[in-house]
Structures are given as C-alpha cells and as structure tokens.
Amino acid sequence: MAKPFEFNWRKTVPDALLKGGVFDCWDEETSTLEVNCLVKVDEYGFFIYWKSDGREGEVLECSQVNDIRLGLAPKINDLKAIAELEQRGSGTLESRTVTICSGLDLVNITYTPMIARDAETAKVWVEGLRSITLNIKANNVCPMTQLKKHWMKLCFMVNPSGKIPVRSISRTFASGKTEKMIMQCLKELGLPSGKFDEIEPSAFTFDKFYELYHKICPRTDIEELFKELSGGKPYLTTTQLIDFFNERQRDPRLNEILFPFYNSNRVSQIIATYENDKEFIEKGYLNLDGFCRYLMADENAPVFLDRLDIYVDMDQPLAHYFINSSHNTYLTGRQFGGRSSVEMYRQVLLSGCRCVELDCWDGRNEDQEPIITHGKAMCTDILFKDVIMAIKETAFVTSEYPVILSFENHCSKFQQYKMSKYCEDILGDFLLKRPIEGVPLEPIVPLPSPNQLKKKILIKNKRLKPEVEKS
Known part of the structure; x- marks a missing residue:
C-alpha cells in the first residue's frame, strides 16, 4: 500500500x-x-x-x-x-x-x-x-482494516511447518466462489495455487492479499461510481472530488463549523494519502485504486468513532439519561422453563449494561438462601449471593459509571435481611448506602449526576404491600 x-x-x-x-x-x-x-x-x-x-x-x-x-x-x-x-x-x-x-x-x-x-x-x-x-472502536472499523485483520489471521493460522495452506485461503473466500476460480487468481499473482500447496508467510504480503481480494470480490459499485464521476477518464480531478465530497458524500445535517465543507487543501491531503502515482499527486488527480482505498478507509468508518467515547455532559441529574438496562438478566433463553445463569450478569455488565434485574424469591432448601429465578415459570434458579459476587467482580471493568440493581423482591422479611447482609458484606464501599454529600434525597432536589456516582452500586427495591409483608 x-x-x-x-x-x-x-x-x-x-x-x-x-x-x-x-x-x-x-x-x-x-x-x-x-x-x-x-x-x-x-x-x-x-x-x-x-x-x-x-x-x-x-x-x-x-x-x-x-x-x-x-x-x-x-x-x-x-x-x-x-x-x-x-x-x-x-x-x-x-x-x-x-x-x-x-x-x-x-x-x-x-x-x-x-x-x-x-x-x-x-x-x-x-x-x-x-x-x-x-x-x-475496534469493533466498528472500516473495510480496509477488516481486510488487514483477515490477512493477519491467515498468517497466524499456519500449519505445523509454519506455512499458510492454500486451502485456508480458499476457505476465507468460500462464500459463493468456486475453489477453481480462487486457485486461478492465486496463480495469476505468482503464488502457489495447488489444492495441497503451501505459501511462505513472507511471500503472502498484504499487497498480495489486497490484489487477491479485488480479483475475487471486485468492487464494481465503486468502479461504476468512479466512471460516472470521471466521465470515463482514468482519474478524478480536485474539482470533481470537491463536488463529490460536498454534494454527495457529506451529510447535509452536519454542523458546518464542526464539520466544514471540503476545499482544495483538504482534497490535496486525501490525494497525497491514498494515491500511488506521484505524477497524479502533483497534478491533483486520484485514480480508481486510490478512490477505492479512500472509501474503504477509517475516514469512512460506518460510525463516527469519536462518538463511541463518552462525549456528552455527564454532570446532569441521573434521571436525564437513557440507561442501558437488562430485563430478566439471569435468563439464558426462554422466559418459560428457561435456564438461569450467574454468568449472564457478568456478560451483560461487561458488554456495557448499567442496570440489571434480580427477581428475588425465598430459597426452597433448608439453608433458606435467597434465590433468583423467574417466579412460577419453571425456570431454574441461582443463588442470590453468587449473583452479588459476580456483579462486584464485573460492575466497573468496562465503565466507572454507576450500576443499578433492580430488585423484584418477593422474599420474606427474614430472607430480605440475608439479602441486605450479602449486599453490604460483598459490595462493601461500592454500595451506595447514604445520600451523596450536598445532594439530599428531598422533593424537588435533582438526583446526583453519573459523575458524582462513579463506582457506586445503587439498589432499586420495590417493597411488598404491607398486608403481604405482614403475612
């Protein structure tokens, strides 16, 4: 490249x-x-x-x-x-x-x-x-980066002799392509092309893989667009690129100050980055290969990668935010007769969830340990204390912002006492047990902000009706 x-x-x-x-x-x-x-x-x-x-x-x-x-x-x-x-x-x-x-x-x-x-x-x-x-961010990268990942994976998955089997390459492009066609493309690139042949990793450079990709999976959509813009010429001029970027490529809803229109200086930078031909660079031209690599580069990733960071104000009251929440977190599948798993709490918190649900019921065994299950739905159950331990270990691995435990509490007073004891003993300083300093829990006073609640676990618990609790 x-x-x-x-x-x-x-x-x-x-x-x-x-x-x-x-x-x-x-x-x-x-x-x-x-x-x-x-x-x-x-x-x-x-x-x-x-x-x-x-x-x-x-x-x-x-x-x-x-x-x-x-x-x-x-x-x-x-x-x-x-x-x-x-x-x-x-x-x-x-x-x-x-x-x-x-x-x-x-x-x-x-x-x-x-x-x-x-x-x-x-x-x-x-x-x-x-x-x-x-x-x-790495999970939302551009097509060019994905190609580099495919190439590197092939180079790592060598056989016992340290070489890349040709069959591994054919499997990579197997979808809708005949093995014979893939072998022919390898032959045209001067690489071993027999079904049982092997390739030295040093000979299988990314440039070779990139050429192979375009032979097997040509980007005809980009080629047609290039022909339309260039009028049949083998290049696009700076003026044509400016028109394309501003009129067709740029989202018109973007702020013009934060996302200014393209001009000749910006286009010159793009040409200098993606064009291979020095003569074309001097003239301000971009050929088909450079145009293709630009459209497949990180500059055209499917999402704004900077928006995957925390970029909004996190000092507003907690109630001002949408919260990534999980319903019936413990279930691995069906709502009726499904399997419950402690592992699910780990996985949802690690994937970015900030509010998980715990359906709490009295334990059925002699030890009277509180359990979590989908009540009256024939689902398996798990121990409440195991879930609290899993939450402590994974709550703040991916984010320091607060975690909310939403209790659907069906437990008797005695087992509720055990639940509270587990929360205090296991969660320790993570557990929010009193109002944040300067933010009293009073009517009209806004809730504390996510920044004020960093590394804190909040419990949202619905108490039983007095007559039920009494019984």
Whole structure:
C-alpha cells in the first residue's frame, strides 16, 4: 500500500504481550493439553495467537473476547491434566491460570485457559489483555482494516511447518466462489495455487492479499461510481472530488463549523494519502485504486468513532439519561422453563449494561438462601449471593459509571435481611448506602449526576404491600 495505516481506535499493546510468553494451553473441544505454547498479541491488538512445535497456529480475535479472568475455567475437570499442570510451574494453579472468555453472543461462551509458569506472569497478562480487549472502536472499523485483520489471521493460522495452506485461503473466500476460480487468481499473482500447496508467510504480503481480494470480490459499485464521476477518464480531478465530497458524500445535517465543507487543501491531503502515482499527486488527480482505498478507509468508518467515547455532559441529574438496562438478566433463553445463569450478569455488565434485574424469591432448601429465578415459570434458579459476587467482580471493568440493581423482591422479611447482609458484606464501599454529600434525597432536589456516582452500586427495591409483608 502507498501509505501506512493510521488507526484512531488503536490501543497501545503492552510490551510483555508483544514479546510473548510461554503458556500451557487447554483445548476445551478436544480436552487435550498443548504445552510450551509461545503466546503473543500483534502490534495492533487484533489477535491473541499461539503455536507450539508440531501443532497448527491458534488464533483468538480480541473483538470477540468479553472477559479475562485469573483462575481455572469452570469446564476443566480432567484431574490427570490438572496434576500435570501443577508440576509445570511455581505457585498454585489458580494463581497461574489466565482464562480468556470469548464468544459471538452472551450465552455461548468459550473458555480458553492458559497456564503460566508463575503467578506474576499470569497477573501481567490478565492486566495487559484487559487493557486492549473490550475495545468498542475496534469493533466498528472500516473495510480496509477488516481486510488487514483477515490477512493477519491467515498468517497466524499456519500449519505445523509454519506455512499458510492454500486451502485456508480458499476457505476465507468460500462464500459463493468456486475453489477453481480462487486457485486461478492465486496463480495469476505468482503464488502457489495447488489444492495441497503451501505459501511462505513472507511471500503472502498484504499487497498480495489486497490484489487477491479485488480479483475475487471486485468492487464494481465503486468502479461504476468512479466512471460516472470521471466521465470515463482514468482519474478524478480536485474539482470533481470537491463536488463529490460536498454534494454527495457529506451529510447535509452536519454542523458546518464542526464539520466544514471540503476545499482544495483538504482534497490535496486525501490525494497525497491514498494515491500511488506521484505524477497524479502533483497534478491533483486520484485514480480508481486510490478512490477505492479512500472509501474503504477509517475516514469512512460506518460510525463516527469519536462518538463511541463518552462525549456528552455527564454532570446532569441521573434521571436525564437513557440507561442501558437488562430485563430478566439471569435468563439464558426462554422466559418459560428457561435456564438461569450467574454468568449472564457478568456478560451483560461487561458488554456495557448499567442496570440489571434480580427477581428475588425465598430459597426452597433448608439453608433458606435467597434465590433468583423467574417466579412460577419453571425456570431454574441461582443463588442470590453468587449473583452479588459476580456483579462486584464485573460492575466497573468496562465503565466507572454507576450500576443499578433492580430488585423484584418477593422474599420474606427474614430472607430480605440475608439479602441486605450479602449486599453490604460483598459490595462493601461500592454500595451506595447514604445520600451523596450536598445532594439530599428531598422533593424537588435533582438526583446526583453519573459523575458524582462513579463506582457506586445503587439498589432499586420495590417493597411488598404491607398486608403481604405482614403475612
């Protein structure tokens, strides 16, 4: 490519993750242990990838990672494997295990445990991975960045000999394309094109992948637009680009001061960034390739990436905001006869939710522990105290703004006392138990603002009717 990529969403990857560390990785699907894996994170923070001798490269996409935990994953139950792992390092297995939780939704979570040689290494990786995952901007990047991610993933998923199988490339473009056509495109680019051939990663550059992409998936829509604007010429002039950007590309609803109209200086910068031909740059021309790369770049991301940060005033009363809320948070599926899970509270809070619901009922067992379930709907139940513990651990991982616990309280007075005790003991200083200084809870006085309530957990509890409570 003519110019290096500039990512305005990029987070700095800690040096320890770039250099890599040696871990033993547990494969949940095959229930096998892969030892002495060199685990790394790429410089852009796209992937966590690892490989051991004689094995294929493994990749986890950071945008699909929703939690990093210190300790064993719940699905490791092979006692023989655990015994082997305990002998391969110093310190307890719990303190050395980095568990990566990933998935495309909040219910089907995959746990990938990586066991370090010592507790200090595990701690560094937990903190480092948490700093680069849960990156909302990285999940809304432009098509060009997505192409770079596809290319990098192919380069990481090498076979045991360290080469890229041609079949991996054909699978990448499999949707609606024949394998024969993909092999022909590889041949035209001077790359190995046999079904069982392999490609050296050094030969499979991003430029080659980009050319391959346009051969297999040509952007005919952009080509037709280019022909329409250029009148059949092989370039667009500065004047034509100014007209296109202002009249067709720019949203007319935008503020003209914050988002000024394009002029010749701005267009010259775009040409200098995306045009490959030096002669065209000097004349103020942009060819089809440069025009295509501009439209696919971060400047034309699907959303304004800066709007994914906190950009509004957070000093207004709490009641002035829409709050990201979850109904029947504990359910993993159906409202009737469905399964309840403590994990759901972790997942919704990690995904940005700020208000969760707890349907509280008297426990059925002799210990009389309060439970959470969908009352009279034959759903499974979970312990109230386990949910409070999960909320404490994940409430402020992705945001410091307040979390509201919405109690639908069906418990007796005795079990309500146990609930309040759990909230006080487990949540500690996070729990808001008295009015914020200077903001009394009185009529007409506005509620405190999100900034005033940072790292505070609020309880919204509907009391039982007096006659019900008495009974």
